[in-house]
Amino acid sequence: MSAPFLLGLSLAGRRVVAVGGGAVTARRVADLVAEGAVVEVVAPELDPRLRELADAGRIAWAARGYAGAADLDGAWLVHVVTDDPSVDAQVAADAEARQIFCVAAGSAALGTARVPARSSVPTATGPVSVAVHAADDPRRAVHVRNALEEHLAAEAAAYLDSGVIDLRARRPRGGWVALVGAGPGDEGLLTRRASQLLASADVVVTDRLVPRSVLDRLPAGVRVIDVGKRPQHHPVPQVEINRILVQEARAGHGVVRLKGGDPYVLGRGGEERLDCEAAGIPVEVVPGITSAVSVPAAAGIPVTHRGLARGFTVVTGHEEIPQLPTGGDHTLVLLMGVARLRDTTDLLRAHGRPATTPVGIVERGWTADQRVTLGTLADIADRAEAVGVSSPAVVVVGDVVTLAHGWAAQAAETGGGAATPAGGHTAYPSVPKESVA
Known part of the structure; x- marks a missing residue:
């Protein structure tokens, strides 16, 4: 059979005969029923899924073997796959004689039609x-x-550059807000739903941790409002951000609040949702891959690992660290923890964590500029200052840090990793993406 002419068939309300009652027939019949076809299965026994359809009255069942061409009367399409090649060949020949297209799933060459993927x-x-x-x-x-x-x-990624289609013109009318997580820094980690909403937005209210390339590909005419916070510099307070979201949605605009990581992990997404809902604005929340887990992973650090850590806690480094489990088997992940790093390490030691507890700092995770600085509670603050660690960065405290790329080299250099090696710090660049993938 030559390459088929691909054609869409309207089978709603039309008779389709399926000969054979096995798993392949079950999959095909389920699709046909979903399209509204009137299906009869001819087979002595049925796959459980077909029997369920028959018991529900959604298909007819002739509980016998194929009886000849009369079984095909009135059919628009025939599907055959049995455990007897001679039966399959006979059904295909009878369908051919009656000018009925036939899908022979067991041997495509027998049929006159094929079902594509x-x-x-x-x-x-x-x-x-x-x-x-x-x-x-x-x-x-x-x-x-x-x-x-x-x-x-990921339609947005396909169309944003080319301008082939304006997705905003095809969305429902009325203002709305979507709180969208942009992930940890690599635009490839943006979710499908996030891409779709960005492609249909009028306004994008963004923070500074969003990949710049995502904003660069937005459709022409989309307004970008930058409300990003930087250490010691919050030009747009949270109450004003909430007001912007409500105001833009009330004006009938589709608004995406685009945030690095996940909007509900130390991202104040809950506050934004509550304010919008109080104003009667429909809100959708689209989770992002949180940097609390993904950024350590980019450096080879799992937040839990059998034999090393059974749980983890995520806290903000802007505030004093609360009393937490002190064992190395409970991982502590600090977001926004660079500015108060020395105070935090001192406090963790005062709370009972050993000075030798491993610590890793991952800067600019999942970007080409990713850098990892490794040490212990005793020396990580000095190491960070020596290399000029800056935000955005994720700090990980606990035994799982010993799984980081580069930890073994540091341990060999320092005789166990607890002491500062000659020359001060040890900072490791990002592992190449192809090695991480």
């Missing part, structure tokens, strides 16, 4: 159907289909 992908502009045929190579067809799904689901 298919899916329906929800996008910001509505669902898109994907169908892929790959010259009788179903595995390759599925691979290509999956790649197309990824491409379409």
